[in-house]
Amino acid sequence: MLSGKTILVGITGGIAAYKICELIRMYKRANANIIVVCTANALNFVTKLTLQNLSGNEVAVEEFDVKDFKPEHISYADQADIMVIAPATANTISKIAQGICDNLLTSIACAFTKPVIIAPAMNCNMWENPVLQENLNKLHYEILEPESGYLACGYEGKGRLCSLEKIFDKTVELLTYKPLSGKxxxxxxxxxxxxxxxxxxxxxxxxxxxxxxxxxxxxxxxxxxxxxxxxxxxxxxxxxxxxxxxxxxxxxxxxxxxxxxxxxxxxxxxxxxxxxxxxxxxxxxxxxxxxxxxxxxxxxxxxxxxxxxxxxxxxxxxxxxxxxxxxxxxxxx
Ligand SMILES: Cc1cc2nc3c(=O)[nH]c(=O)nc-3n(C[C@H](O)[C@H](O)[C@H](O)COP(=O)(O)O)c2cc1C
Structure with a gap:
């Protein structure tokens, strides 16, 4: 379904990061090429080794680890057809909304001109914080809102990462929507x-x-x-x-x-x-x-x-x- 497509999966430092291992497998099963970019904090929740094995590619974290003639953030932004940031922390969402580029993931997001999906996940009070909501409104991306339920932090409310199927389906929809083909x-x-x-x-x-x-x-x-x-x-x-x-x-x-x-x-x-x-x-x-x-x-x-x-x-x-x-x-x- 996704063969020939490159998906840039951005993982940030939220407890739901472990779920993205399964999302990567879903994309791989659909024949997509996966590039994983993590924030340094994401690696507190999931290991580089796991992500590397699942994606079949090296996992990038450091912005100044430049191997090519092109800086990494531009090279990744050019290669990928879509960027999926999941889970997206309150911190990373707010940084992207403010145009802050202080790590590889936020720099790529700033340089990315193709579709971007953001799947936030956080404590319900963080989600309801007006500053976070204001920042989310600034992002003209596809936001897949969190779901309500029991949260890892012990609270009950809105903040749980939406289902992986929802992220997968939205990715397919955005990558295959070609209403002008043949024109x-x-x-x-x-x-x-x-x-x-x-x-x-x-x-x-x-x-x-x-x-x-x-x-x-x-x-x-x-x-x-x-x-x-x-x-x-x-x-x-x-x-x-x-x-x-x-x-x-x-x-x-x-x-x-x-x-x-x-x-x-x-x-x-x-x-x-x-x-x-x-x-x-x-x-x-x-x-x-x-x-x-x-x-x-x-x-x-x-x-x-x-x-x-x-x-x-x-x-x-x-x-x-x-x-x-x-x-x-x-x-x-
Ligand atoms: C155990 C633990 C779980 C966390 N879970 C979340 C979370 O689900 N969502 C969130 O926005 N922040 C969460 N945080 C806070 C972020 O890790 C923190 O804001 C960090 O600066 C995010 O960095 P990043 O956006 O660069 O990955 C958690 C922190 C800890 C210690």
């Missing part, structure tokens, strides 16, 4: 660059992040993605780098032909300089210079017109709920 989506991003002369241009402050986030989301939801962008982007899907509105228009028209959906997130300049000087414009004795601008083509309008000619096909919408599902509850800013 081709074209996304534009970044601000266009309009030359004035060989060394000067006009542009805008668009970061290109919105289009990139949408492209990553669509890819993870199973779409075949083409990102047309003015930014330098390195991704495993098709990325076409363009500069001006005209270059973007040409790329959109070519790519849009066989696609199911286009999302225009680029900030395309409305105007361009009428005549681009072939040489660097020299400073003159004049206090003012005048540049004449002409209107750029409306890329979206043209693409839509082309689409209307080729009906039917533009029927796909990327729902915010899809974006949320992809990254747990993480929202796009």
């Amino acid at each position: 081709k989506i074209v996304i534009t991003s970044g601000g266009t660059i309009e030359d004035i002369d060989p060394v000067r241009y006009i542009s805008n402050y668009s970061s290109g992040k919105m289009g990139l986030a949408l492209a990553d989301t669509a890819k993870n939801l199973g779409a075949e993605v083409t990102l047309i962008t003015t930014k330098n982007v390195s991704r495993k899907y098709n990325v076409i780098k363009v500069k001006s509105a005209f270059e973007m228009k040409a790329a959109v028209e070519k790519e849009f032909e066989n696609s199911d959906c286009i999302i225009m997130a680029a900030a395309v300049a409305d105007y361009r300089v009428k005549e681009i000087s072939p040489q660097k414009m020299k400073k003159t004795s004049d206090d003012e210079i005048t540049l004449t601008f002409v209107k750029n083509p409306d890329i979206l309008k043209r693409a839509v017109r082309q689409e209307v000619k080729n009906l039917p096909s533009c029927h796909l919408a990327l729902l915010p709920s899809d974006c949320r599902l992809l990254r747990g509850k993480r929202k796009f800013n």
